[in-house]
Every structure is written in structure tokens, then in C-alpha cells.
Amino acid sequence: MIFECGKYTRKLATPPSLLGFAAVAGKKEREGPLGLEIDNVVEDTFGCNSWEKAESEMQKQAAKLALTKAGLAPPDIDYVFAGDLLNQCIGSHYGMRELGIPFIGLYGACSTMAESLAMAAIFVGGGIAKHTMAVTSSHFCAAERQFRFPLEYGGVRTPTAQWTVTGAGAVVLGAGETLPYVRAVTIGAIEDKGIVDISNMGAAMAPAAAETISRFLRDTNTNPSNYDLILTGDLAAVGSELLVQLLQLDGIDISENHADCGLMIYDRDKQDVNAGGSGCGCAATVLCSHIIPQMRKGKMKNVLFCATGALMSTVSIQQGESIPGIAHLIHLSNE
């Protein structure tokens, strides 16, 4: 059963377990602070002859590993929720094609790990499915040439720009005793404060994150100190600072227990990533390589996972549009 909790939040009375999870990523991510926790790391082409095919391969590997770790096979999964950044989400379509699982395609840009987890949890918690899977990915080279410039061009990136993570994450959900559980979900609305600089997506996404976190805390009548960690998706350096400021204006202080996946996955002093990491694979890799294992070991009991997305395209930006942002929140808990 699923219960309304305030206007925007849904609590899961029988919270689904994260039965299995996996992160697969590239060489640069291996060299980052979480590198040794990533399940599988290979060279960035993953044995494929294009970066887009490599991204699909990463998704497939992550999904298969998560299934194996859950002790399940594709026919055991009722629905897979997946999406990515590539035009028409081909990372997911070719990645999930051979698994044969009923497929619900999502587009949430870099918020996809939270969006897919939210749907996957609601389907299990609402009794619609026994087992579900949430999957997403991004690939630096595929994203760079699609959204920005050919890599060969070697364009200089601005200080506010973020580095798209080459990584994929997959989580299998179902009833069980395995920690952690998904306790609650808050789906965000589109927020657009008029940011037009595509090299500053942190600023475009921060208002959405602030609104979603604020809605969740109000709906549940809790405050930041009730959580071990409030983890945003990929706001990186600029967006994280803005988020803390925006929430302070709203009377909410997350400065003591906020972290951002975009600031965790790389060492900004040693790795050339400007403001930090981004991409669907950023939140997915950090969640599946580091956060869930930390919770399973009991090192954290309550985590708010709030992945953020920038919903523009190159066409909308060229036509002078601003960047709409979105953020979805998942309350992960051992309790």
C-alpha cells in the first residue's frame, strides 16, 4: 500500500528492498575517489566500435550484475524502468533489448536514477509488480559530441562546466529484508528560473532540487538533521552552493549533511573536471558503488537521494530557450 503524505510525497507502507545493485564505469571514474568500489571498470569503448554502443553495453552489464547479485534472472523482473541522455534514449533501448523484460522508457536527463527508482519502488510498493529494475547510464564521449563539440575539436570548457560521467547503474527492487528500503518518494515538478548558459547546468538544476527537498521535508514534517545524508544528483560545485543558499532562504539548513554526487565521483584537484561530474551515470554510479553499500554495512541509516536533471536540448538552447530543471527524491532507509 502507498499512502499520501502531504501533497507531494508518497510513503510506502511495505517498503521495497534494494535486492541487488551494480555500477559499471570507465577509466576516469576508476581513478576517482570511489574507483575501487565500482563493480566493473573497463576501457571506455567496452569492446564496441562506437561510444553509443559502449554506453548500451555498460547498461547491459550493470543490469546483469545487479540481477546476479539479487539472485534473479531477467524473466523474474516484471518491469524495467530505464532512460539516458542520448537522443531517443538509445543507450537504454539497445542496452535492455536482449533482456526481454517489459520496458518502460523514461526521460529525466540526469535525474533518471531517481526517476526510475521512484517508479520501480512505487510499482513494488503499490503491489503492481513483484520485482522491478531501475537502470540508467551516461558516457562522456557520446554526450560530449551530442551536446557540445566533437572531441577532436578540443574546445576549452568554462569553470562552471561539468564532466559527464562514463558510468551506468542498476538496482533491482522487491519485497525482502535486504537493506536499505525505499521508504518514500517525492516526484518533482519542472522549475525554470531562466538560466540559459548550458555550461552552468548546476545553476539551472539547483532551484528544482531546493523545491523538491523542501517539499519532502514539509510533507514529512522532518528536518535535515533527521537524515545521515542529503545527497543531490549532479549539482557539482556551483549548483551545490546555490542549493544550500536557496534552502537557507526557505529556512532550511542542509549545510551540515549535504553531499553531491558530482563532487564525490572525481578528485577535482587532480582530475580535470571543472565544477564536477554530471550525467545520468553520475548519480547512478555514486549510488550503486558507494551509497547503497555504505547503508548495507549500517554506516548510514537514512539517506535522501535527490537526483537532478536539466531538461534542455541543443535545439531549444539554439532557439534562445532557458533550461528547465527537475529533481526527484527517494528516501532510502534501514529502518
Next chain:
Amino acid sequence: MIFECGKYTRKLATPPSLLGFAAVAGKKEREGPLGLEIDNVVEDTFGCNSWEKAESEMQKQAAKLALTKAGLAPPDIDYVFAGDLLNQCIGSHYGMRELGIPFIGLYGACSTMAESLAMAAIFVGGGIAKHTMAVTSSHFCAAERQFRFPLEYGGVRTPTAQWTVTGAGAVVLGAGETLPYVRAVTIGAIEDKGIVDISNMGAAMAPAAAETISRFLRDTNTNPSNYDLILTGDLAAVGSELLVQLLQLDGIDISENHADCGLMIYDRDKQDVNAGGSGCGCAATVLCSHIIPQMRKGKMKNVLFCATGALMSTVSIQQGESIPGIAHLIHLSNE
């Protein structure tokens, strides 16, 4: 409550009503057989300075009209499920931006009207939401320049090619007595039989439609004669013929009561559309302008609505990949 019915189908014990619905489309669609049933028709730029912005405008108009017809306002809607064909689904993001409704972005290519309806129905039927909305759109000019050639090039199209519908549809769901209801939902899996011709998407999608329809009929232990209409999304002339043949091989004869949105929206003898219509807006416009009103008038009691999608991108095709297809099915009923 939602009940399992066979492996792939979910029945909605308290079936949600289609409380409001609207179709907004372009000039060519007005000139087609269903033209007079479309709620709102304007010139193809909808007063905007780009086709992409026009597509967003269409979505917004369709959503607002559907809300008005349901007697509801945006704050009454718990979740909107929306997606479209444009890169990064900008039709939906800019179209839904000002409504402020918690937003779940989908990508299902031309299957999006069924995918969004399925999710919207499950959320109401499963007690997760009181009111939901399902929205999608496509725009011929925006799709043509994104997927094929600049319009100015005037490329000749092959006989198997389809014409992307300029149209948007929106449906508001909630508890109620308003006909029709969503009785059941079958989410499809990705099917890929190796078709590589992007001018023959009907052939790429037909196997997915055949599989989903067959699964629904097996799961519910019903046969085609139990339904007034089995309506596929946009298989058009080539795909429709293949679908009937594929199902015949499976011992299922739908030839007596099958129709396809791609064959209904245009007059193929008088309008230059080759094999017929396509695009997310094709199934959406036919459903919202013609099918739901016919059901509300009691002219049909049970309809299977199975929208189909081709999940490739220009990049995947250029890299030699085949076209994965998908089809989701909704059982609409007055009973």
C-alpha cells in the same frame, strides 16, 4: 487495487475514468477524415517562431483543454506523464513547464500515448494518485528535420514511409463514472526482428504489436471477437498487414476488427502520406478526437488501444543498428 492477470497484464479493480481529453492538431490533420472531431486546429506554427516551440504550444493547449473538459485545474493533478519524439523530449518539457504539475518524463517514441495512459491509469488504479494526466505530441516539420532531411531539400519519400502527424493529445484520469474506463494494461517488451530501413517503421513495430496483443489475449483468456475494436498506434499500411499476418501465425485472427491510427487520420488517396500517419501525435490525436468520444456515446464498448513505437535514433541507424520496436496496450471499456 491492481491485480495480476497472467504474466504481463494488470487489471484495475477500481478502473479509472477518462475524465477529460483533448486533441489539438495541424492543418493537414484537419483536412483528414477525422478533421472535424479535433478540438482545436491552428496553422502549423501555432503562433511560435519555431516548429519545436509550436509542438510545445500544442501540448500545452491539449493539456489545458483536457483539464477544462474534466472540470479541473493543474493543481488538482498529482502527476503528469508526458513525452515526445524530439531529442531530450523538449516538446513535453517546454509544453508542461508552466503547469507546475509533478512531472514524470517518458520516452516511448510513437507508443507514448499508450505508455503515458498506462502509467497514469496504474497510478490512479493503484491508489497512488487521485488525478493524473497523460500527454504527448509530434510535429511533422520538427520531426522531419530531426530524423530525416531539411524540409527545403524536398527529398522524395519511399512508398513504405509514413507521415508524422502534427498533433497532440491529452487525457485526464481519476475516479468517476465518466465513460470509458481503463480496465487493464499490458506493458510491452522491446522486440527487434532486424529491420534496418528507417523508411519502413511499420515493419519494425509490427512484431512488438503482435507480441503485446497476443500476451494480453492469452493473459485475459479472451479473443478478438470480445472487442469492438483492436486499434494499433501507427503501423500504417505495411505494418498493419504484417501485424494481421503475424497474429494469424499465432492462431489469432484480428482481421475483422482491427484498425490502425496511421490509416485513420489521413485520406491516403487524396493526401500525400504514402503508407499513412505516424508519430506520437498520431495515436494521441485519433484516440482523443475520435475513439474516446465514440465510446462515450456508447458506439463502442470495449476497445484495445495498442500504440507502437520505433526506438531507434539517427545515430543508431547510421551505426548500422536495427530498429527495436515496442507496443503497450490499454483495455478501454464502458463496462
